[in-house]
Amino acid sequence: MKVPDRPVTEVAVAVVIDPQSGKFLLGSRPEGKPYAGYWEFPGGKLEKGESVHEALVRELREELDLTITDSVPWFVMEHDYPHAYVRLHFRRSWAFSGTPKALENQTFCWCTAEDTGTLAAMKLLPMDALVISRIVLPAVLAVPESSAGLTKAADFVRHTKGAAFLAEDDTALQFAAEKGLPVVDLRETGCWAATDAEADEAAADGVTYALCVNPGTDLVSHHRNRLPLYAEGSPETLTESLRAGAHGVYCRF
Template identity: 50%
Template sequence: MNANLKPRIDVAVAVVFNPAGQVLWGCRPEGKPYAGYWEFPGGKVEPDETVWQALVRELKEELDITATEGGPWFRIEHDYEHANVRLHLYRVWAFEGTPKPLEQQAFMWSSLVGNPGLFPILPATEPLLPKLAQPALMALSNYEAGFDACANRLEQALRRMESRVYVQFREKNLKGEALLRAFEHCNALCQKTGQAMLLNSSTWLHLQGHLEELPCPLHLTEAHLLSGQFKELLCVGASVHNTSSLAVAFERGLDYAVLGAVKETASHPERAAIGWKKFHDMALEARLPVYAIGGLGNADLHEARLHGAHGVAMLSRFRA
């Protein structure tokens, strides 16, 4: 069927978390398209419903649970043979009741991290899993403000951290041996604690003369994203400040974007804060997970998720 002639269907998708951090999967029952495929629960948004209302209704009808708290994640489109489907992903972290298979479907709890052990997974869902499983926290290095202070802060936080974290090595003002020393410390610390290290693309330009090859994935500056640089290297995310840059990040196939500044910051006093409402509006259009940045810390994660953030990125306020 011609894509332009297919109906557009809006679908609410619930990624329901239990206290152990596992997510709820359902297996599509016989009689439905893609019967036997595993998916996140949810269903069609009716004309008189908001996405959240549809999600609450579907969870009650399918599994007899009532979603009580959650927030938007992001939305994507998938072209099936029968329709063009726009998936509105919501994270649900609080619900009442115990799941029951009201439609005689199988269901199970499984981790998002690694292989969930389910097969087959709905075509629109499977490519999303690595993006959804990314850490909720991103710490930015700041060795240039004082090597010992940054080293101690990162060491204490990462050694106490029970969850996964992205550590972005970003040093705007260090050069030469001072930059190499900071990188080697951060890299060794990430390896020792099992955390994923990212390298800021601007910092890489100053570091590449000291290294034989790219040591970890790149995080692109907005300028490098828009100029199309580093396409020959592994780039996983980018910093952005508007919806047009978010669109470029999606088209380039990145795993995430970092959007801000949500609040005013001492590191960028010239940049006006966008606030949570504008962040929310832009994140919903992003089509990929978005980290909030700008005057935020670990304690802001809940607020960020209510406004559509995948997680928070932070400079000086990162703590275990």
């Protein structure tokens, strides 16, 4: 990541997702704060000695009376606002208790990425609009590596919750379309990455996500990823990969 020439404000950001509906929580910034009236994912500055998770637990309790019981690292982004240079540590949480309450005179709502009318009417902070496009990325990708792998990958997607077919060429894309499979076109939105530097370069080029090339790579373990990253694995290793900092897993066929 670029080294800023001004102090860095470390900020914890919670992407709270309802496990039943898949909706995520957005809140408005109250009067008296920079960008008042803009919508964002809830969170706040890290206090001295706090981990990102600890900061989220404290902030969401103070802002929304919501108790976060678990969260997993997702990715880190930096942004140079006029009032501060911020490093945003995004974490996802499906584990929380309580009902959100507006403790700071803000408003909040539960949304999905399909709520295009609602989201279009909101004034979203620059980073948060990008985050919404990343929330919808599937948890599991099936990667066909041969003609025979096309059919195997298709069968896997049909029988695996949250899985999508990864297309790397027109043949795979057409095959997935003919089979009516949820499909992700790697050429449009993603890339392969073997090192941190490759992932960082891809993020700077506007890539949405990356697949870690090498088995056992530590790309998803340092919790400083600039992109949602997929680790090679299986549905059985998904939970472990999430805790290590991956967005999800990919399976080769």
